[in-house]
Amino acid sequence: MLQTARRGRKKTGSEAQAAAAVHERYLEAYRWMLLxxxxxxxxxxxxxxxxxxxGVYVGKGQEAxxxxxxxxxxxxxxxxxxxxxxxxxxAFGEPLVDVAxxxxxxxxxxxxxxxxxxxxxxxxxxxxAMISHLGAMISVVVGSLMAKRWRGEKDFVGLTTIxxxxxxxxxxxxxxxxxxxxxxxxxxxxxxxxxxxxxPNEREFACASLVDRALGYGFEGYEMDGTNLNACLETIETxxxxxxxxxxxxxxxxxxxxxxxxxxxxxxxxxxxxxxxxPFAQDCxxxxxxxxxxxxxxxxxxxxxxxxxxxxxxxxxxxxxxREPAPNAGEEDWCAISTRELCDPVE
Amino acid sequence: xSLTYLEAIREAQAKLLRDDPRVFIYGQDVGGTFGxxxxxxxxxxxxxxxxxxxxxxxxxxxxxxxxxxxxxxxRPIVEMQFADFSSIALNQILNNAGTQYWRTNLPVPxxxxxxxxxxxxxxxxxxxxxxxxxxxxxxxIVMTPxxxxxxxxxxxxxxxxxxxxxxxxxxxLYYHLKADALPSEGMPIGRARVARAxxxxxxxxxxxxxxxxxxxxxxxxxxxxxxxxxxxxxxxPLDTSTVLGSVARTGRLLAVGESFPxxxxxAEVLARVASEGFHLLDAAPARLNxxxxxxxxxxxxxxxxxxxxxxxxxxxxxLLRE
Ligand SMILES: Cc1ncc(C[n+]2csc(CCOP(=O)(O)OP(=O)(O)O)c2C)c(N)n1
Numbered sequence: 001m002l003q004t005a006r007r008g009r010k011k012t013g014s015e016a017q018a019a020a021a022v023h024e025r026y027l028e029a030y031r032w033m034l035l036x037x038x039x040x041x042x043x044x045x046x047x048x049x050x051x052x053x054x055g056v057y058v059g060k061g062q063e064a065x066x067x068x069x070x071x072x073x074x075x076x077x078x079x080x081x082x083x084x085x086x087x088x089x090x091a092f093g094e095p096l097v098d099v100a101x102x103x104x105x106x107x108x109x110x111x112x113x114x115x116x117x118x119x120x121x122x123x124x125x126x127x128x129a130m131i132s133h134l135g136a137m138i139s140v141v142v143g144s145l146m147a148k149r150w151r152g153e154k155d156f157v158g159l160t161t162i163x164x165x166x167x168x169x170x171x172x173x174x175x176x177x178x179x180x181x182x183x184x185x186x187x188x189x190x191x192x193x194x195x196x197x198x199x200p201n202e203r204e205f206a207c208a209s210l211v212d213r214a215l216g217y218g219f220e221g222y223e224m225d226g227t228n229l230n231a232c233l234e235t236i237e238t239x240x241x242x243x244x245x246x247x248x249x250x251x252x253x254x255x256x257x258x259x260x261x262x263x264x265x266x267x268x269x270x271x272x273x274x275x276x277x278x279p280f281a282q283d284c285x286x287x288x289x290x291x292x293x294x295x296x297x298x299x300x301x302x303x304x305x306x307x308x309x310x311x312x313x314x315x316x317x318x319x320x321x322x323r324e325p326a327p328n329a330g331e332e333d334w335c336a337i338s339t340r341e342l343c344d345p346v347e
Numbered sequence: 348x349s350l351t352y353l354e355a356i357r358e359a360q361a362k363l364l365r366d367d368p369r370v371f372i373y374g375q376d377v378g379g380t381f382g383x384x385x386x387x388x389x390x391x392x393x394x395x396x397x398x399x400x401x402x403x404x405x406x407x408x409x410x411x412x413x414x415x416x417x418x419x420x421x422r423p424i425v426e427m428q429f430a431d432f433s434s435i436a437l438n439q440i441l442n443n444a445g446t447q448y449w450r451t452n453l454p455v456p457x458x459x460x461x462x463x464x465x466x467x468x469x470x471x472x473x474x475x476x477x478x479x480x481x482x483x484x485x486x487x488i489v490m491t492p493x494x495x496x497x498x499x500x501x502x503x504x505x506x507x508x509x510x511x512x513x514x515x516x517x518x519x520l521y522y523h524l525k526a527d528a529l530p531s532e533g534m535p536i537g538r539a540r541v542a543r544a545x546x547x548x549x550x551x552x553x554x555x556x557x558x559x560x561x562x563x564x565x566x567x568x569x570x571x572x573x574x575x576x577x578x579x580x581x582x583x584p585l586d587t588s589t590v591l592g593s594v595a596r597t598g599r600l601l602a603v604g605e606s607f608p609x610x611x612x613x614a615e616v617l618a619r620v621a622s623e624g625f626h627l628l629d630a631a632p633a634r635l636n637x638x639x640x641x642x643x644x645x646x647x648x649x650x651x652x653x654x655x656x657x658x659x660x661x662x663x664x665x666l667l668r669e
Contacts, residue, residue: 115450123418123453131442139408140443143415143423150371150421171438174408181403182412336445336485337510338454342537344584346619 002026002230002295023297029071029091029229030288033063035310036087037285039096042314043103047264052103054116059084061227061259064284065191067091068232069159072240078144078158080128080137083118084191084258085161094127096313100321113327134166138175138188145184157243159187165196167210176249180218185243187250188219189236191226193258194280198270214251226254227282229291257281348528353521355495355529356387356460359502360424364395367422370506371398373409374426374460384428385462385521406432410439413457414447422506423457430461430515431475444511445486454509458502463491464517464555464605465653471641474649476554476604479611481513482583488512489583490536493557495526497580500533508536517555524558539586541593545575548599548667550659551590551616553579556603562656563663572667582612590616591624598629601663605653608636630669635662 002022040058047056059066062084070091073079079092090096101109102120111120111129121129128144130137141158148156166172167190179186190210194201207213214221220242224235232254239250257280261268275281292298298306335343350358363370372378372388378401382389392399402409406427413423427433433440440459448454465474482489488510492498498516505512534540542557543564552560557578564574575593579586594600600620602613613634620632635654643649 111450119450121451123447123451128415128418129447129451131446133438133442136407136411136438136443139405139411139439140415140418142408143412143417143421144419145415146412147416147419147421151419170435171407171411174403174405175411177403178405178408178412336449337488338448339488339508339510342488342508342510342584345587346585346615347622 002291025071025233026230027292027297029064029067029233030292031306031310032067032070032087032091033229033285033288034306035090035096035313036063036067038307038310039099039314039317040086042318044264046318053105056103056264057083057118057262058260058264059086061256061283062191062193063087064229064232064288065189065226065254065256066161068229068236069161069189071233072237073157073159076126076153076156078126078128078141078156080130080141080158080160082130082134082137082161082163082166084163088161089127092127093125096317097320100317101324104321105326106321106324107327108324109321133171135162135169135172135175138162138172139178141186142175142179142182142184145186146182149184155244157185157187157240159189159240161189161191163196164190164192164194164201164204164210165199168204176213176217176219176251179249183248185246185249187236187239187243187252189252189254191254191256193256194275195258195271197262197266209253211251211253217251219249219251220247221251221253223253223255225280226256227280227284227287229284229288255280256284259283349525350495350529351522352495352498352516352524353385353387355499355526356502356516357389357391358529359499360388361391361394363424363503363506364391364398367506369420369422370424371400371416371421372424372426373400373402373413375402375404375428377401377426383426385518387426387460406435407439410436410457410459411443413459414439414444414455417455417457418447418453424506425457425459427459427461429473430463430477431472433459433461433477440481440487440511440513441484445484447486448510449486455511456506456509458505458512458514461513461515462518463515464519465642465649466519467646467649468644469642470644474642476515476606476637478513478515478554478582479604479606482612482615483610486511487583488536488581489515490581491515491554492580493517493520493554493578495524496530497533499529501536501580504533504536515554519555520558534580537581537584537586539580539589540578541575541589542578543574543576545573545597547573547597548601548663549575549577549590549593549597550601550603550663551577551579552603553582553612554605556605556654559654559656560603560659563659566656566660567663572663574663579612585612585615585619587619587623590620591627594620594624594627598627599666600628600632601659601666602632602634603654603659604634604636606637608639611636630666633662633666635659
């Protein structure tokens with residue numbers, strides 16, 4: 001439990017330590033969220049300035065859910081993030097410069113200009129590179145976890161994310177079902193941000209809550225308030241722990257509102273005034289800042305320092321990527337397979 | 348000892364499971380005591396416990412699992428119950444497996460086995476030949492073995508290749524072809540084979556159509572035509588130089604395939620010969636495919652839908668007279 005640092009009865013030594021650890025974790029998550037918000041604001045402004053080709057997709061409002069996804073994973077785990085997971089990717093260890101490189105198409109980035117924006121990853125390091133087709137990555141994580149089990153690895157988990165829109169594809173259905181059949185240590189975090197692009201919930205699904213599907217698939221299910229960082233940390237920590245301990249796959253369903261367009265090209269004018277007043281429409285970052293101030297977890301000067309430090313990191317990542325070479329079509333290796341002698345000889 | 352094409356596929360998988368701990372087989376009904384709809388994995392689940400696994404009817408997820416396992420170092424074989432149902436897995440095969448190496452520099456060594464092609468009475472959804480479709484997309488190798496020996500060695504090669512392989516095994520050949528022994532080595536992957544040498548016309552074919560083409564060549568031999576027949580073996584990569592070498596000898600080209608006529612392997616063969624070997628041709632190149640309708644159920648219709656040896660011989664005769 002997150003508790004006030006100032007008030008309350010006097011704690012025993014171990015209680016105080018536990019409380020301190022929880023506070024530290026909360027602040028760590030907050031810093032990932034802050035870094036993400038500032039970085040994505042920078043990407044959005046670069047997009048508006050015509051400096052980024054293609055699209056920019058941000059996770060504004062979803063940072064708490066995403067940060068929590070990355071924070072309980074460790075080396076040897078598998079993370080298959082999706083569109084709004086900058087915070088989780090960073091927390092799992094993706095360097096900021098690789099994000100800038102991918103958005104700017106740097107030849108030195110993980111995707112080398114061959115793929116862009118959110119379609120990035122380093123599968124050798126357990127960060128799977130999403131394809132656009134929603135739901136397709138779930139079964140891929142299942143397969144990676146099966147391979148680890150065959151190799152005799154222990155204590156690993158996989159975590160993948162999906163939106164409420166992506167929850168409706170056939171691929172998602174097949175993936176969730178096969179995860180339960182293979183009984184792999186998987187956590188699926190589904191964020192209902194109330195719109196799939198412009199389509200509201202009532203045209204997406206007709207069940208009362210997506211968490212009800214957990215039972216149908218043989219998962220254990222949880223609902224959480226995605227605007228409440230502490231709830232996100234506690235719920236996802238529990239789910240990850242239970243998966244690691246060999247419980248059935250876990251489904252966490254978070255509720256938030258997407259506080260930006262689908263992508264930066266989108267003015268999200270379809271988001272109604274009524275929905276903007278819902279409790280789930282609160283900004284998780286602001287909520288966390290209020291909590292930090294009210295509980296006295298960190299003073300204002302410290303938070304200001306964190307912000308300045310994050311801005312420095314953002315500028316540095318972007319500046320580095322901007323200095324790097326763009327791909328060159330003349331030097332590109334136009335062979336889509338690794339077995340070069342089997343490249344088709346077509347002109 | 349005599350082995351069928353189907354038994355060669357089973358033997359190849361047994362050898363792979365025996366020799367390589369990274370190999371596992373994943374598909375509907377492949378495990379238990381059943382051994383697959385066509386018995387291509389008969390007895391393997393018992394011999395290799397935990398490595399020949401039944402799956403839910405989820406072609407997309409079966410393939411996704413294989414991709415994920417391959418990224419972690421395994422060598423999965425996915426058995427589609429029929430090639431036709433691989434349509435459900437198209438996304439995983441084309442967009443996930445097919446793009447992975449290009450995007451991330453990490454290849455995906457999966458092999459997807461497709462029991463392909465028409466047999467009597469199988470109808471629109473258990474008869475399809477999908478090699479043209481898979482060959483169209485980047486990042487995949489597409490094999491279409493036509494002999495018992497190739498069925499065996501090419502499947503073993505498929506698993507050793509670091510890239511995704513779509514292995515199209517023809518259901519008609521399962522029981523119709525026999526060999527006395529299995530070779531320890533085959534021709535290199537990506538190389539076409541001159542299945543019959545001749546001087547008057549080149550028929551380029553693959554999979555079950557190879558045998559219709561060879562029968563057509565026999566029929567024409569009785570009329571004193573000397574027909575060369577090429578077995579492509581893999582349709583991607585397509586061994587353009589062996590085809591061009593043959594056309595250089597004969598001056599005439601007929602490409603024969605069992606898939607639908609719009610685009611496809613035969614169109615690709617013609618396009619390559621026309622653009623790279625136009626000067627070698629003494630007559631306009633021709634092609635013969637299945638008809639542009641769903642594959643019919645009744646044998647009277649089915650046997651006219653796909654190219655038969657007689658239809659191939661008739662088309663070749665017209666070409667030889669030009
Ligand atoms: C199978 C598939 N169909 C369509 C799209 C195009 N598309 C990309 S994101 C998106 C909306 C996704 O909504 P949701 O899953 O709720 O995630 P959110 O964008 O709200 O985070 C759509 C329709 C896609 N990526 N995949």
